[in-house]
Amino acid sequence: MTDWTGMRPNPSPIRQWWVLSVRVIAPSLRNGELLIAMSLSAVFTVSLYLPLKNLMAAFVHGSYAQYLIPVIALLAVYFSAMSAALRSSTDTVSGINRRFGSMPIAPMTPVAARMSGNLYRCATALATAILCGYLIGFRFYRSAEYTIGFCLLVMLIGFTLCFVGDLIGMVSKNPEAMTFILVLPAVILVMVSVGLQPADQFPGWLQPFVRNQPTSQFLYALRACAGDAGHSTAAVTTLNIAPALAWLAGMLVVAGPLYALAIWRRR
């Protein structure tokens, strides 16, 4: 065994965060994960836009591309959250989180690193969704601030859902089963929302749910930020944006303490 008597170095939390973030991000460039995430947005765009474009023309005011792209961005973000859960669960089940716990690493550093990886995935997914949108005619019609607002809101939704996903992954014992179970709420929340068709196309008894569930509230806010060619989209008002932000705040308020509890309970 080599003599390794050098001083034990003092690890910096920032550097540890960076090294762990690279660990999450670097393989995604090589193993096709990034490519799959990007093609997912393209596949969603093609498979939803082409069949529904003519069908929905009667119910949706203005261009269907303009209507559809916000939900494409959200779908991409939902899938990022599922990847986040899978990653976190794999790290827990493989014992690597346990190992980090016995090393001079602050408990929040691995979480922060996984979240950086998640945000990077969300950003890529958002960029791809916007690119696909531009190809089918989606445009940002309002000023630059609203465009930035649109992107920030998608990223904020991504952050929140990935955080929840990371938490679910951390407490779950079976990554495969968990991913399968998570698909169900994601599909319901997207299908039974104003993502593909307006709320008044749903049966009356379902409409209150359709209008008020988080996906629809996110979509109202995103569509307001993107605007449209005519005047069919509502203006950006507190009434449009506040419910979306309230949903996000609510999710973080519930998930934050649960996360702290999950870390604490392992002690």
Place this chain on the structure above:
Amino acid sequence: MPTSEKTVIVSGISKSFGDVAALRDISFEVSRGEVLGLLGPNGAGKTTMVDVLSTLTRPDRGHARVAGHDVVSHPARVRRSIMLTGQQVAVDNLLTGHQNLMLFGQLQGLTQAAACARAAELIREFDLEDAANRRVETYSGGMRRRIDIACGLVVRPEVAFLDEPTTGLDPLSRQSIWDLVGRFKDAGITTLLTTQYLQEADALSDRIIVIDRGVVIAEGTAEQLKERTGSRYCEIVPKDSKELPAMAEALSSLLPYEKPTLASDRIAIPAPDGANTLMEALRRLDVANIGVADVALRRPSLDDVFIALTKKPATRAAGGSAAEVMP
């Protein structure tokens, strides 16, 4: 070489999970450079003990110091002094062996250049040169274990916790891990090794603590534990098992106060004089004209000790292990 300086001090540690008492008032000490084998059956509390010492679990009662730091009041200092490998290999399967070593080196605060140099060193030492640039998910079980342990050595630990490091490995891979633990000892790293393999504890440890149902039930060197259970004995198998009673009769005077024990196809008699007893026994059987198929002078194995210690007297199988043969 072990010194008198104590690197691990465990004093009255108890830990419960709900109603289950995983550890009950455990105390022991490990000297610098010593290899301590923590031996026990499944569910004995070995991993909980390692978790407490590596700051992953807080004890309910008691105190523990590792490398001079209290595990409860200064966990961060303890974490800077230890390495832990758990029962499962905990490295990133998507990274190569070299990348994993780089990752752990940089997490421990090495610069990129230093981490790279150290990674190359460890890859050489752990005989992983051919696999260094392959993803760990393609490694064999033994190679995965080796990279797992190597990742714990990117900076020198004062205390190493190896939790069942050879579980599930083939004999050859197990031997290579044993060689590694031998080098820990040479490097003066205090090592706490948990295992359910007695042979492993026997081969690697300077001292063994036997733990069962959260309680220390025996402590000592392998030799001392064997002494506790009894001394040498002699095992004789007749050619014809029908001759067992005649054989017992012929040998009975070798042990005036006790009858030799009849196992299924063999007789075991205490051999206080070692080979002399064995020769005397053979001479008598020759005189009585009883054919012998097999004969052996044996020491009680640690298995015998282990079974004797961890089983309640009432549940011991009659005529089973050599432990029962002994006075």
